[in-house]
Amino acid sequence: MGRTGQRVAITMHDVAKLAGVSIKTVSNVINDYPYLRAETRQRVLDAIDKLGYQPNLSARGLRSGRTGVISLIIPDLRNAYFAELADSVMRAAASDGLAVLIQQVGGLRAAELEALHGPRMTNVDGILYSVLALDDNDVDQLDIPTPLVLLGERIFNGPTDHVTMHNIEGVKAATEHLLSLGRRRLLAFGAHPGEVIGSAGLRLTGYRQALDDAGIPFDPRRVVNVGNWHRSDGAAAMREFLAKGVEFDGVVAFNDSIALGAMRVMQEAGIRIPADVAVIGFDDIDETRYTLPTLSTISPGMEEIATVAVRFLRERIERGARAIPPREYLANFSVIQRESSAL
Amino acid sequence: MGRTGQRVAITMHDVAKLAGVSIKTVSNVINDYPYLRAETRQRVLDAIDKLGYQPNLSARGLRSGRTGVISLIIPDLRNAYFAELADSVMRAAASDGLAVLIQQVGGLRAAELEALHGPRMTNVDGILYSVLALDDNDVDQLDIPTPLVLLGERIFNGPTDHVTMHNIEGVKAATEHLLSLGRRRLLAFGAHPGEVIGSAGLRLTGYRQALDDAGIPFDPRRVVNVGNWHRSDGAAAMREFLAKGVEFDGVVAFNDSIALGAMRVMQEAGIRIPADVAVIGFDDIDETRYTLPTLSTISPGMEEIATVAVRFLRERIERGARAIPPREYLANFSVIQRESSAL
DNA sequence: ATGAAAGCGCTAACAC
């Protein structure tokens, strides 16, 4: 069959014959083997050019065990956060000559396991896995032969590298920012009941720490659960919360999307932002710069996360999946003040 | 070397030995060959299970010429439109058992050509190509052995399938919608000077047709160029346009992102939407449902585009890249009226 | 209904 979808493919053999050398020499040229006569190399290069030869990546992958492809497991590209993460990862990977196979798993446990253990992993050099459905109890599931780097907050102390953000410190800083504006009745917006180790759990901890440090009593009525973290979920949760009549003058939202959904609902209800309620989000997705008002947020250092994650993965690919002890990396964050928390 | 990154891999041989059958029988089981004794099949299945065998996709790809991977060439995932397109394509592909390798080319000509002609294409069964940098003059570049389906507007009458949207009719309907509100001084927002065949050119044509049909003279001062179609470009273009002092009471934006950027700038300038200026966009990206005001738009039938494009590509993969004459498919669109063009 | 054997295109030992 030969090259995908085509009946006849040009192989190294054809190039070798045309250049009057052996197939090994062609391989040497392609792989930049240094000890080649310049004239030989040029003859091979000419032949490659003339025939339009392209190396067959499946064959190379089979023989060498390297495909030049890494897989990125994420819940959902419609979530702006993950779309931006994917973009950053692809840029970082591209500069290492790696292609990225994105696997959307929609937060489904079975799909995440399939992506980790299914046959597709025989075809990629490594996996970047943004954990959502698995948690600390599933650490065993991460013991796979393929080089693996974890993103996200659900699993710490796994058998491999983990690159993530300062969740607690970031939300603590966000909360302190609203406190510094004189706001005292702050919503923790985006909690997941009972969760401790996921993003929602950590961020709630950051919120509580900031209140504690400021000597402000924690009021559980001001903890608002938001199941998923899409805009629509934030809107729905805020609608429901407003119906309860609990007073508040600030919103610490656990991500930007739900902050924007909530902001929209508050504005419908005649609440002025930031005059009546100050709002801060988390993620610094692009659209926070263009909403009305623009949204203050925590920039979690996504570019840094992507770069480091790809570097860690490349190191594991090159030196062996288990050759490096597990590493933990936390990217730097910063508070971005915009109109939604202006003075 | 064996399975990626691991020194020892379990192969069909191991399974065959354990099950006491030949390697061919194992292959038959895996590929659902029907004429197998149930008992044999079960014995093989048990052995697969026991050993944790996974077929090596590189080997299968080399031998069969099928990798089960298609590539999606798009400019940029940070653009919500393409993120949503990628999501839709991946869902459609997943239901056919295909994985998707996303290649971000950033609208760069060299990168698009590389994605079409580079070695990576030997590793995928087919390519979905959202054209941005190439145009009608590059039709020859599309003559590749890999099955190919085009998306977007830059190239018509190529040698292969083309799945796209009703650009002219969609913007015409958008324009008519604002006209039906009594608005007469409408901006065509997002033009590309001199472009005819791209999205911007087609959409401008739709705008002009609607004006012509309504007997309203075309005023070139109300055609606003916007280079890229990101939010920030829309904001910048609107800022510049407002400085000119040309009056207007409606904006027909050529995509949602620039509409949102422009809306934000108009609101800063004290313009009320829709009271002073009605706005309609194009694409129906998710966030148009949550902005203030929500954005009226044209829904271009993206789900349909993704489904049909994947189906066309699958047909070409199965029957041969050149076995089917070129097809053209236009998805259905609809006008979505929201607050930005409320009465 | 199952087995034997060839070979997809490449890389990597090992010669020379």
Place this chain on the structure above:
DNA sequence: GTGTTAGCGCTTTCAT
């Protein structure tokens, strides 16, 4: 510096 050869793990004739 360059050529020969084996073999990665699978699918696919061809036998039986």
